[in-house]
Amino acid sequence: MGFHVCSQTLYSAPTHHQFINSISRGFHRIKVSSPRAMQQQEEVHTVRVPHVLTVAGSDSGAGAGIQADLKACSARGVYCSTVITAVTAQNTVGVQGVDIVTEDFVREQLKSVLSDMRLDVVKTGMLPSPGIIKVLCQSLKEFQVRALVVDPVMVSTSGDVLAGPLILATLREELFPLADIVTPNVREASALLGGIPVETVADMRSAAKSIHDIGPRNVLVKGGDLPASSDAIDVLFDGKDFYEFRSARIKTVNTHGTGCTLASSIAAELAKGSSVLSAIKIAKRYVESVLGYSKDIRIGEGQQGPFDHSMKLKNNTPNLCARRPFDPSDLLLYAVTDSRMNKKWGRSMSDAVKAAIEGGATIIQLREKDSDTGDFLKAAKTCVEICRPHGIPLLINDRIDVALACDADGVHIGQSDMPAQTARAILGPEKIIGVSCKTPEQAEKAWIGGADYIGCGGVYPTNTKENNVTVGLEGLRRVCLESKLPVVAIGGIGSSNVKHVMELGVPNLRGVAVVSALFDRESVSGETRNLMTLIKDSTKVLK
Ligand SMILES: Nc1ncnc2c1ncn2[C@@H]1O[C@H](COP(=O)(O)OP(=O)(O)O)[C@@H](O)[C@H]1O
Ligand SMILES: Cc1ncc(COP(=O)(O)O)c(N)n1
Ligand SMILES: [Mg+2]
Known part of the structure; x- marks a missing residue:
């Protein structure tokens, strides 16, 4: 917040x-x-927020290890504290170096976190020495936690050893019996069982059963690296039944950190209160979504790249980032395209938008009241592509879901839509939010809720909105005088009265929003151009 x-x-x-x-x-x-x-x-x-402690190694390339755990927990809405067991010099090519943290200092970190914070779940990753595992087991016995997720990390995706065979005995004898779930990949499952081959789903099932005998309550053998398998299949054994978790295999090189991410996402869901089964289901779905989103991104020159845990990086790639922060002067000539009017004139939404931009509109809102969501989304995506190269913000009326799906610049919402504060929580800090307000009290509420501008009206009577109370120039003046946000006037404004509105000369009044006077006309671009001339004339008068 x-x-x-x-x-x-x-x-x-x-x-x-x-x-x-x-x-x-x-x-x-x-x-x-x-x-x-x-x-x-x-x-x-x-x-109190759900809290996972990860006890793992640092990956300088930030694809796996502690860094993946932090990103996954954050994306899954859980707080994550960290105890670092080793620092690796690592990138997408491989692991260039490992510096193991001393047992005493691992103990000190554990004590700092566990003695102060009430956490729910401990998740372990790279535990590079038997001594460190022993220290961890002591702490786990001293400070009770609700669940323990053990990802028995041994070899990195690049094939480099992170924890050698020396740890196997301690891992099996001391840590596994405390674990609620262990999550070996096929190679780790094989190593834990003395090198037996784990190459098929049938092998995974019997490996899960054998590892279960060592003591953990649940064993999930992950099949990300399973050869010749078109799906990504993981097998769970809970001591009684086997479960197969299956998803489409995403074709990507960006799988560095999938294991760490799956384990910390399971820990995150357990911390929120899920059962083991639903925690795995949600975590696997999350891994599949982030891999799908990240399949084409490129970070590093190596064979196995990291992925984007927050599914946001692509939004900022240079060819898409003509987007700039909201500026109140964007409100000067605010064109609102209305689906019914477009229908009446036989115009597509995108043609209406193109014409408004051509005429000089400074911001555009799509107001769609009739078509199906799928059709609206398709048209809105096209409009985003039209507006962005011109640097013209595109807002969606009411439909926050559509705004998110088409990556519009923001939304305009009314008093009967969800509160601005809720919209802001959903849309994040960057998107533009405008709120229709008739009174200073509503404008105050919109400001507190995190809106960017106020739409005030109807200034004049209009056909676009039925039963809309007209506030008049006086109502507009009152809102402008008291509003802490920039205001755009709306309702029945056109070439005959735009001067009366703009020449009010009240602070915060930054422009006019127009529907019929632009779109219920033969030439949208011509009307927009004329109106802009009138607006500029009236702002000159004020200067
Ligand atoms: N290409 C992929 N597409 C979809 N899911 C994958 C892919 N690769 C791995 N996974 C999933 O990611 C999780 C981690 O598995 P895996 O890669 O086997 O672990 P590790 O990273 O420890 O080797 C599993 O749920 C697995 O099914
Ligand atoms: C510090 C550290 N911890 C764990 C892994 C495992 O990575 P993956 O999830 O790709 O198996 C890693 N490469 N580095
Ligand atoms: Mg992997």
Whole structure:
């Protein structure tokens, strides 16, 4: 929620009361002194978040190890603390060096975390020496946790040894009996069982059963590296039954860190309270989604690249990043294309958008009330591609799902849609959110909720919205005077009255939003151009 407070300060610094308000919504503990704020403090409560501790090695390339665990837990909505057992010099080519942390210092890290934080699940990765495993087992006996996930990391995807055969006996005898689940890949399963071949699903089943005999409650043998298999199959044995988890195999070189990610995602779901079965199901689905999203990204020159745990990197690739931050001057001539009007004039949504841009519109909103979601999404994607090279922000009316799916620049929502604060939580800190407001109170609420601008109207009566209460120029003036956000006027505005609106000259009024006067006309670009001339004339008068 921190970003929220920052975004507000772009336009106006929040008052003390607003500041407290916005923080308390994030459930942070606060110290305050004013009587009003003291009252607020009583309402503040803290929320304990699910917490996984990973005990693993650091990967400098950040594809696997501690770094993968942190990213996976973060993406899965769980807090992750870390105890580092080894530092590896590693990249997509291989492991160039390993520096093992001393047993004493592993013990010290464990004590720091476990004595202070109430955590739910411990997940282990690279445990490079028998001594470190013993230290860990001692700590686990001293400080109770709800579950222990053991990923018996031995060899990296690149084939380099991370923990040699020396650890096998201690791993089997001391750590496995404490584990709720162990997650060997096929090679690790083979090594744990003295080198027996594990090359088929049938082998995986019998390996899972044999490893179960060593003591863990559940064994998941992962088949990512299974030869000649078109699906990615993992086999679970819980002491009674076998379960097969199967997903399509993603064709990609970016599989470095899949094992660490699967294990920490299982730990994350267990920390949230899932059963072992559903934790595996969700974790595997997550791995499949991130691999699918990342299949074409390229990081490093080696054979096995890392993937994008947060599924965000591609949004920032240079050919797509004409997007720039919202600027209130974008509101100057705000074109709202309405599906019914486009239908009436036999125009496609994208033709309407092209014409508005050609005429000089500074921001565009798609308002679709009739078509199916799939058709709307397809058209919206085309409009995003049209707008982005021009640097014109594209917003979607009401449909946050469509805005996300087509990667629009933001949404415009009304008073009966979800609150701005909820929309902001879903859309993240960057997307533009506009809220329709008729009163200063609504404008205040939108600001606190994290909106970027206010749409105020209807200024004049309009056919576009049935039963819409008109606020008039006076209502617009009141909202503008009190709003901390930039305002765009909407409702029945066109060439005959745009000057009256713009020449109000009130602070925060940054432009006009227009539907019929642009789109219920023969030439959208011509009308847009004319209106822009009138807007510029009236802003000149003000200067
Ligand atoms: N190409 C792929 N497509 C889909 N899932 C995969 C792919 N490669 C691995 N997985 C899945 O990732 C998880 C980690 O498996 P694996 O790669 O075998 O472990 P490790 O990284 O320890 O070798 C498993 O759930 C496996 O099924
Ligand atoms: C520090 C460290 N820990 C674990 C792995 C295993 O990686 P993978 O998940 O690809 O098997 C690794 N390569 N490096
Ligand atoms: Mg792997």
